[in-house]
Amino acid sequence: MNLSVDIDKYSGFCNGVVNAVKKAERYLDTNKRLYSLGAIVHNSVEIARLQQKGLEIIDINRMKELKDDVVLVRAHGEPPATYKLAEERGVSIIDCTCPVVLKLQRDIAAKYKELKPLGGQILIFGKVGHAEVNGLVGQTEGEAIVVESPADIDKIDLSKPTALFSQTTKDINEYQQLIDSINDRGCKFFSAYNTICRQVASRYGHLADFARSHDVILFVSGTESSNGRVLFELCKKYNPRSYRVENGDDVKRDWFRENESVGICGATSTPRWQLEEIYYICKHL
Numbered sequence: 001m002n003l004s005v006d007i008d009k010y011s012g013f014c015n016g017v018v019n020a021v022k023k024a025e026r027y028l029d030t031n032k033r034l035y036s037l038g039a040i041v042h043n044s045v046e047i048a049r050l051q052q053k054g055l056e057i058i059d060i061n062r063m064k065e066l067k068d069d070v071v072l073v074r075a076h077g078e079p080p081a082t083y084k085l086a087e088e089r090g091v092s093i094i095d096c097t098c099p100v101v102l103k104l105q106r107d108i109a110a111k112y113k114e115l116k117p118l119g120g121q122i123l124i125f126g127k128v129g130h131a132e133v134n135g136l137v138g139q140t141e142g143e144a145i146v147v148e149s150p151a152d153i154d155k156i157d158l159s160k161p162t163a164l165f166s167q168t169t170k171d172i173n174e175y176q177q178l179i180d181s182i183n184d185r186g187c188k189f190f191s192a193y194n195t196i197c198r199q200v201a202s203r204y205g206h207l208a209d210f211a212r213s214h215d216v217i218l219f220v221s222g223t224e225s226s227n228g229r230v231l232f233e234l235c236k237k238y239n240p241r242s243y244r245v246e247n248g249d250d251v252k253r254d255w256f257r258e259n260e261s262v263g264i265c266g267a268t269s270t271p272r273w274q275l276e277e278i279y280y281i282c283k284h285l
């Protein structure tokens with residue numbers, strides 16, 4: 001089948017994930033095993049590759065059993081309690097918290113200190129239970145309220161001084177809608193901070209153009225990636241013939257017609273080699 005196939009040059013790992021994977025690989029070049037607190041990247045194919053090199057994913061309960069070991073903290077970051085636990089257990093941390101997330105953690109911690117004596121509150125727009133969000137809530141002694149959608153603000157007392165931050169990978173338009181709904185409620189002492197990662201935000205406009213300019217879009221991402229879900233929905237909005245695939249086996253020949261153009265793109269958790277693998281499969285259909 002003759003297809004014209006392009007890989008989106010802006011897709012692939014973001015800097016935070018590139019850095020974490022590089023650090024893990026460097027460590028595993030000279031060591032047999034490295035524990036990672038949670039999946040280093042939301043992509044099962046890439047995880048399997050790293051596991052072969054000796055990466056072992058653990059949760060916080062498993063970390064409580066370690067002693068004098070080495071644990072990688074991924075780009076999402078961790079709450080202060082994790083660092084305290086590491087100290088108690090003599091565990092060394094390879095800290096891969098993304099600088100963008102680290103700045104957000106610090107800003108939230110500072111705002112929490114400022115608002116607490118005034119009876120204020122911190123709101124975080126994000127997904128309940130998401131690792132980055134847990135790390136952010138941890139900056140406020142667990143007091144920050146996680147808001148998943150504008151509907152959630154009905155349950156919040158907005159007469160208090162309120163500061164709103166966003167998880168770095170949220171959709172900028174949804175964040176703006178939330179800010180508008182809070183402003184519409186007449187919250188007097190309200191400040192909102194644009195904390196969405198620029199690398200993610202800048203992909204939106206570009207990806208919309210990329211999706212529109214191809215007959216078929218193959219979006220390569222694991223189902224676990226929240227950034228992947230958001231970006232795939234965006235592709236579908238601009239090109240209904242968008243398909244999410246995780247590996248080569250997911251690609252179906254009957255999605256394409258002779259001489260069509262195919263665009264291959266992915267999430268911030270999709271490695272370049274995976275995009276290239278799908279490219280190769282499309283070229284040999």
Ligand code: SF4
Pocket residue numbers: 014015016017075076098099100101168169197198199200268
């Ligand atoms: S999406 Fe942005 S903030 Fe999140 S890890 Fe990647 S570069 Fe860092």
